[in-house]
Amino acid sequence: MIELVSEQRCITCNKCVQVCPMNVFDAVEDAPPMIARQADCQTCYMCELYCPTDALYVAPDVGRATAVDEPVLEAGGLLGSYRRAGWAVPVGSSRSSDQSFRLRSSE
Amino acid sequence: MSRAQSNEPVNSAAAGVEHDADVLVIGGGPAGTWAACAAASAGAKVILVDKGCCGTSGATASAGTGVWYVPPDPAKREAAMASREKLGGYLQDRVWMTRVLDRTYEAMNLLAEWGYPFPQDDEDRPRRSNLWGPDYMRLMRRRVRKSGVLILDHSPALELLVDDNGAVAGARGLRRQEGGSWLARAGSVVVATGGCAFLSGGLGCNVLTGDGYLMAAELGAELSGMEFSNAYAICPTFSSVTKTRFYGWATFSYEDGAPIPGASAHGRSAIARTLMTQPVYCRLDRADDETQALMRASQPNFFVPLDRAGIDPFRQRFPVTLRLEGTVRGTGGLRIVDESCATTVAGLYAAGDAATRELVCGGFTGGGSHNAAWAMSSGFWAGAGASDHALQRGPAWKPRRVRSAGGVGLRANNAAEFDPAQVTRAVQAEVFPYANNYFRTRDGLTASLDRLDDLWIDVRSAGPAAAARVVKAREAAAMLATSRWMYRSALARTETRGMHKREDYPRQDVAQRHHLVSAGLDDVKVTVCTAAERSQQEMAA
Numbered sequence: 001m002i003e004l005v006s007e008q009r010c011i012t013c014n015k016c017v018q019v020c021p022m023n024v025f026d027a028v029e030d031a032p033p034m035i036a037r038q039a040d041c042q043t044c045y046m047c048e049l050y051c052p053t054d055a056l057y058v059a060p061d062v063g064r065a066t067a068v069d070e071p072v073l074e075a076g077g078l079l080g081s082y083r084r085a086g087w088a089v090p091v092g093s094s095r096s097s098d099q100s101f102r103l104r105s106s107e
Numbered sequence: 108m109s110r111a112q113s114n115e116p117v118n119s120a121a122a123g124v125e126h127d128a129d130v131l132v133i134g135g136g137p138a139g140t141w142a143a144c145a146a147a148s149a150g151a152k153v154i155l156v157d158k159g160c161c162g163t164s165g166a167t168a169s170a171g172t173g174v175w176y177v178p179p180d181p182a183k184r185e186a187a188m189a190s191r192e193k194l195g196g197y198l199q200d201r202v203w204m205t206r207v208l209d210r211t212y213e214a215m216n217l218l219a220e221w222g223y224p225f226p227q228d229d230e231d232r233p234r235r236s237n238l239w240g241p242d243y244m245r246l247m248r249r250r251v252r253k254s255g256v257l258i259l260d261h262s263p264a265l266e267l268l269v270d271d272n273g274a275v276a277g278a279r280g281l282r283r284q285e286g287g288s289w290l291a292r293a294g295s296v297v298v299a300t301g302g303c304a305f306l307s308g309g310l311g312c313n314v315l316t317g318d319g320y321l322m323a324a325e326l327g328a329e330l331s332g333m334e335f336s337n338a339y340a341i342c343p344t345f346s347s348v349t350k351t352r353f354y355g356w357a358t359f360s361y362e363d364g365a366p367i368p369g370a371s372a373h374g375r376s377a378i379a380r381t382l383m384t385q386p387v388y389c390r391l392d393r394a395d396d397e398t399q400a401l402m403r404a405s406q407p408n409f410f411v412p413l414d415r416a417g418i419d420p421f422r423q424r425f426p427v428t429l430r431l432e433g434t435v436r437g438t439g440g441l442r443i444v445d446e447s448c449a450t451t452v453a454g455l456y457a458a459g460d461a462a463t464r465e466l467v468c469g470g471f472t473g474g475g476s477h478n479a480a481w482a483m484s485s486g487f488w489a490g491a492g493a494s495d496h497a498l499q500r501g502p503a504w505k506p507r508r509v510r511s512a513g514g515v516g517l518r519a520n521n522a523a524e525f526d527p528a529q530v531t532r533a534v535q536a537e538v539f540p541y542a543n544n545y546f547r548t549r550d551g552l553t554a555s556l557d558r559l560d561d562l563w564i565d566v567r568s569a570g571p572a573a574a575a576r577v578v579k580a581r582e583a584a585a586m587l588a589t590s591r592w593m594y595r596s597a598l599a600r601t602e603t604r605g606m607h608k609r610e611d612y613p614r615q616d617v618a619q620r621h622h623l624v625s626a627g628l629d630d631v632k633v634t635v636c637t638a639a640e641r642s643q644q645e646m647a648a
Contacts, residue, residue, distance in 0.1 A: 021159030021168075021314050023261055023283050042313035043347035044169040045408065049241055060346040060412035062308040078415060085407035088241040089224050094241065096224045099404040100173070102235035103352075 016059035041104030135161025138459025139299030141486030175480035179628025195469020294497030302434035338436035447492025470605015
């Protein structure tokens with residue numbers, strides 16, 4: 001579930017408010033968005049993928065809130081790790097690095 | 108960090124917005140976006156509404172998908188069609204499979220023209236058998252906008268509208284972020300709302316609550332193949348990531364580490380039976396180093412949640428479960444009656460997972476490539492069909508009066524409203540358990556139906572839901588209605604075929620090589636439709 005909107009990193013572009021399919025965030029005037037309906041989060045990671053400053057963290061547990069500590073996430077390189085893993089083609093790149101076609105069947 | 112729990116922000120003072128269009132598309136996933144583009148390019152004025160956000164909503168955007176992309180080589184096409192017929196219980200239709208293969212080939216090549224960054228192999232040939240969800244759906248949103256379609260995000264549809272002749276005339280819903288409501292009058296409507304996964308927490312699937320089935324059924328539309336609705340995905344117990352391909356390299360084991368006989372990605376029954384009494388663990392220990400690297404480069408999103416949980420899936424065992432994905436990876440859905448994906452209701456079309464996929468998949472998919480091919484094909488046909496229908500009505504067509512067609516949770520009476528969370532939990536308690544839904548029996552299905560029918564009576568006699576809860580109330584009602592079409596159909600199919608497994612009828616019965624059509628809300632009826640009857644009806648239409 002979504003656990004963190006980093007106030008240090010957030011530039012209040014409210015992209016996450018727009019892209020969240022479950023409408024979990026509320027925009028707040030002159031402040032980072034608020035996680036208003038955490039229980040609705042479906043742990044799809046789309047907010048992280050669209051966040052331009054890696055200000056969000058979705059913990060891997062679905063349907064259960066977990067405590068997170070921003071400095072620990074920061075130190076562990078976890079902020080933005082979903083985006084950096086290569087899921088979604090970087091802007092400006094004309095070729096996907098998707099290697100699915102090389103994977104033979106396991107049978 | 109600030110946090111609060113609150114209900115949907117509905118500003119009842121905010122004015123409603125009204126739109127007129129030729130075609131209204133409900134749902135902005137693959138099927139809905141292809142439908143919107145097709146309708147717009149045929150000259151229709153189009154509005155697309157999405158409950159969440161077109162481009163990130165739904166099972167495809169966050170998960171990605173293989174695609175049934177087969178070059179037009181007769182031998183390859185024949186092999187592609189033949190390969191899954193047995194699995195699907197021989198309910199597919201070769202004419203439809205051929206159409207879908209043709210259309211998918213064209214659509215994928217169009218995606219390349221539009222700039223989808225397909226990977227290339229070592230000979231610099233493009234490889235077009237897979238789509239990454241975020242890139243695919245970002246591109247589709249751009250194409251929809253470029254086509255001049257008006258997109259309304261965070262605008263869940265609550266109900267369809269009809270004109271005085273009972274033909275569909277649009278829909279109305281809420282604007283969750285701006286506040287207030289929207290109403291769209293349209294000459295035809297495409298339902299592309301996806302399947303129903305019962306809020307089970309599968310990747311991207313919690314927006315898929317069967318809303319379109321309910322809205323269409325309220326106008327009298329029929330469903331088909333709803334017994335093929337018990338797709339369960341392998342998933343780490345804690346996680347939402349219901350991507351199952353890599354479990355082909357897994358070994359499944361009991362708590363003590365001993366392998367579970369018969370358990371595999373294709374042997375889910377053994378996993379389900381074990382899960383009924385004890386936990387199941389797995390390790391992707393059959394992937395060599397090269398395969399491991401390719402896996403990470405193919406589906407990076409499979410690994411990040413495991414990385415975050417501190418699990419190395421190639422070396423460490425982790426607990427897995429089977430998460431219900433209902434009709435999202437099942438094949439049941441709204442019944443379509445002709446090549447334009449029309450439903451039995453005039454002006455109402457169905458596409459993608461909202462429609463039955465029996466025509467190409469029979470009684471089994473497991474999701475992935477066939478569903479993706481069906482979404483881009485049926486979306487295209489439904490959009491074109493809806494556009495034709497609306498434009499034939501002519502520019503003078505304007506329904507003078509539109510009526511609301513929705514029922515449960517919406518209509519004013521003096522009764523108290525029902526609690527959506529409670530109804531949702533009650534439905535989940537009937538459809539999640541493997542003993543009820545994976546391994547079906549007459550007694551189990553009958554007992555579930557007794558409780559679900561009682562619940563329906565309570566819910567439909569309840570009062571209208573308050574604005575802050577109405578979306579969840581309609582979702583709960585849609586899941587409840589879906590569960591009853593599912594189990595009524597499952598009860599009627601007294602055999603095992605496709606994904607539908609009857610413990611009391613473990614064999615396939617040649618006499619039941621037919622479709623089951625379900626319809627009705629208060630009184631659910633299931634009727635048999637043979638393949639011959641179906642193609643006659645299609646021809647007549």
